[in-house]
Amino acid sequence: MTMAGKRPARKTASQVHPDGQIRLSQLVTTFGPGSMVDLVDRAVVIGGLEHWQWLDNKYEALDDARLRRSLLPRLKALSPDLDLDKQGYFRKPPECEPQDPSTRVGVRALEFPRWFVCQGCRRLGRPGDVFEKHKHGYQHQCRSNKTARAIPVRFVFACRRGHLSDFQWRLFAHHDRKDGVCDRPELYLDEGSTGDLGKIRLRCTSCGSSQAMSVARAPIYGCEGESPWLGGRAVREACDQKSELLVRTASDAYFSQVVSALRLPPIEPSPVVRTVREPKIWKLVQKVKSAEQLASLAEMVEEVESAFKGFDPAAVIAAIQAEQSAKADETARPLRTVEYEKIVGAPDEKPGDVADEDVEFAAYRVPKSRIDLPAGVRGVVLVPELREVRVQVSFSRFDSVSANLQGEYDFENVRLKPAPLTLPSGNQKWLPAAEVRGEGIFVELDEKSVVEWENRPKVIERTTALLRAFEAEGRGEFPGARFYLLHSLAHLLLTAISLECGYAASAIRERIYCQAPGIPGEPPMAAIMLTTGTTGSEGTLGGLVEEGRRLRHHLCEAWDLGRLCSNDPVCAAHDPSAESSDRRTEGAACHGCLYIAECSCERFNRYLDRALVVPTVGNDPSLAFFANRP
Numbered sequence: 001m002t003m004a005g006k007r008p009a010r011k012t013a014s015q016v017h018p019d020g021q022i023r024l025s026q027l028v029t030t031f032g033p034g035s036m037v038d039l040v041d042r043a044v045v046i047g048g049l050e051h052w053q054w055l056d057n058k059y060e061a062l063d064d065a066r067l068r069r070s071l072l073p074r075l076k077a078l079s080p081d082l083d084l085d086k087q088g089y090f091r092k093p094p095e096c097e098p099q100d101p102s103t104r105v106g107v108r109a110l111e112f113p114r115w116f117v118c119q120g121c122r123r124l125g126r127p128g129d130v131f132e133k134h135k136h137g138y139q140h141q142c143r144s145n146k147t148a149r150a151i152p153v154r155f156v157f158a159c160r161r162g163h164l165s166d167f168q169w170r171l172f173a174h175h176d177r178k179d180g181v182c183d184r185p186e187l188y189l190d191e192g193s194t195g196d197l198g199k200i201r202l203r204c205t206s207c208g209s210s211q212a213m214s215v216a217r218a219p220i221y222g223c224e225g226e227s228p229w230l231g232g233r234a235v236r237e238a239c240d241q242k243s244e245l246l247v248r249t250a251s252d253a254y255f256s257q258v259v260s261a262l263r264l265p266p267i268e269p270s271p272v273v274r275t276v277r278e279p280k281i282w283k284l285v286q287k288v289k290s291a292e293q294l295a296s297l298a299e300m301v302e303e304v305e306s307a308f309k310g311f312d313p314a315a316v317i318a319a320i321q322a323e324q325s326a327k328a329d330e331t332a333r334p335l336r337t338v339e340y341e342k343i344v345g346a347p348d349e350k351p352g353d354v355a356d357e358d359v360e361f362a363a364y365r366v367p368k369s370r371i372d373l374p375a376g377v378r379g380v381v382l383v384p385e386l387r388e389v390r391v392q393v394s395f396s397r398f399d400s401v402s403a404n405l406q407g408e409y410d411f412e413n414v415r416l417k418p419a420p421l422t423l424p425s426g427n428q429k430w431l432p433a434a435e436v437r438g439e440g441i442f443v444e445l446d447e448k449s450v451v452e453w454e455n456r457p458k459v460i461e462r463t464t465a466l467l468r469a470f471e472a473e474g475r476g477e478f479p480g481a482r483f484y485l486l487h488s489l490a491h492l493l494l495t496a497i498s499l500e501c502g503y504a505a506s507a508i509r510e511r512i513y514c515q516a517p518g519i520p521g522e523p524p525m526a527a528i529m530l531t532t533g534t535t536g537s538e539g540t541l542g543g544l545v546e547e548g549r550r551l552r553h554h555l556c557e558a559w560d561l562g563r564l565c566s567n568d569p570v571c572a573a574h575d576p577s578a579e580s581s582d583r584r585t586e587g588a589a590c591h592g593c594l595y596i597a598e599c600s601c602e603r604f605n606r607y608l609d610r611a612l613v614v615p616t617v618g619n620d621p622s623l624a625f626f627a628n629r630p
Contacts, residue, residue: 035254061087090433262386396418465575
């Protein structure tokens with residue numbers, strides 16, 4: 001298994017082409033460790049971090065201290081043995097040449113599933129027992145004396161803890177047989193033309209036993225705790241879950257938990273902090289606890305007196321105490337809060353402002369005198385340069401794990417912990433990461449307008465209904481009506497801007513900054529940022545940033561898009577708290593109005609309700625934050 005590289009390939013006399021290629025960024029999201037991938041002639045599971053190898057161990061580090069500080073306690077919540085090195089703790093996936101692959105570089109993929117089905121006679125079995133190895137996979141000598149290809153079977157077993165194993169075909173075929181599995185089972189998998197599980201039957205020609213695959217929908221067997229991406233049976237662990245039928249190519253086969261952070265320039269310390277941090281000075285003052293002790297020390301040590309001459313003693317003590325408690329750095333604060341404060345504090349844009357070359361982050365606020373903003377919008381910040389580090393922490397199957405409002409995962413509070421990417425007791429103290437370079441538009445709503453909207457009777461009533469439905473779904477902490485508003489607005493605005501900015505909607509990604517007021521030490525947040533980027537070194541072209549200057553125009557387009565859905569009035573009248581509802585986390589939202597590509601959405605198209613943004617059919621107009629066209 002190899003990945004696509006960027007370096008020119010060396011041509012050799014006998015070129016060996018890889019079985020498949022995966023983009024480096026996809027190894028951190030869709031096809032990370034434990035995911036199942038279809039190749040041309042076989043199927044594999046991507047190996048854990050133990051199976052990632054760089055040439056001479058020369059990896060590219062994407063370290064970010066702020067993100068590491070956030071992830072350490074969350075990894076410990078997954079397993080007390082998980083840890084991160086002090087350096088090289090985030091690594092870019094290994095990159096090899098697709099035309100000249102080498103087993104010394106890349107990510108090892110292990111063959112899975114280990115059961116195959118003949119395309120000619122539908123015989124089911126394992127290589128070596130039934131099928132013979134061939135240069136293009138496996139083949140079977142059918143009874144008609146014709147050779148047919150054998151392909152990987154599409155059904156496997158998995159559990160809610162992420163474990164994965166082959167489907168127990170022999171046991172399932174004889175599930176209703178009183179004497180159990182027959183002496184010499186010969187299995188065949190007969191599929192109908194529709195693909196319906198009820199039309200797919202597993203039969204044993206030796207004893208005549210037969211079973212419909214629809215029976216396997218209900219969990220029958222216990223999980224054996226197998227993790228083939230880490231080592232299979234050799235690392236089997238006890239598991240109290242039931243094995244469930246899983247189609248290996250289904251969308252619920254793999255959900256990666258990815259945490260990201262913007263690379264922000266470090267805060268320039270004040271002169272007094274710089275003085276305190278000087279090694280010679282810190283050695284002298286590190287145990288000082290009061291202004292009196294500082295004054296006494298200055299009288300006895302001339303170096304201390306000269307160092308702090310002209311500084312306010314109270315400021316010096318504050319700097320010393322901050323260093324003592326190791327809280328002087330912003331990395332101890334929530335990820336999105338730090339980013340929000342940095343962005344809203346951006347300087348006003350001036351004519352001719354251009355970001356420095358190779359700068360990691362640059363942001364400029366558009367002065368109100370140069371932009372037309374509707375009521376309810378406080379301001380627009382243009383971000384012509386940004387770099388985002390995305391790190392995969394774990395993965396789950398069958399259902400995603402919801403992040404909190406800061407985009408972080410509280411694993412200690414989840415009912416079932418997701419699966420780690422490596423053996424907790426192993427030596428891999430790092431996580432796979434990708435760095436995205438791009439641009440963005442930051443739209444900040446007016447806090448007073450948001451609070452007034454939240455306190456409207458109809459909005460409170462709608463929030464109660466959404467909360468009731470959310471609790472029935474059982475997904476953790478309710479994000480609140482503010483998040484529904486911001487998330488729905490982001491989807492509408494993203495769709496509207498994509499029509500004119502030159503980037504496809506799937507190339508634009510949302511980033512929600514949401515925090516209700518009342519949390520000590522944390523500012524309330526009500527903002528969205530739409531970004532586009534690439535893992536390449538070239539970055540993007542600036543088309544998205546320019547559209548930020550025309551925000552009112554795009555808000556009008558978004559308002560028009562949200563007013564009417566092709567599925568109205570059914571969509572607008574959807575009540576998530578109703579017993580018959582199959583969408584507990586959405587209000588007025590569906591594929592006809594708010595759903596976007598999942599690569600663009602932080603929440604898998606959940607927590608959406610356009611009735612909270614714009615007036616909709618059959619709903620009270622006071623529900624909408626933008627009751628009138630902007």
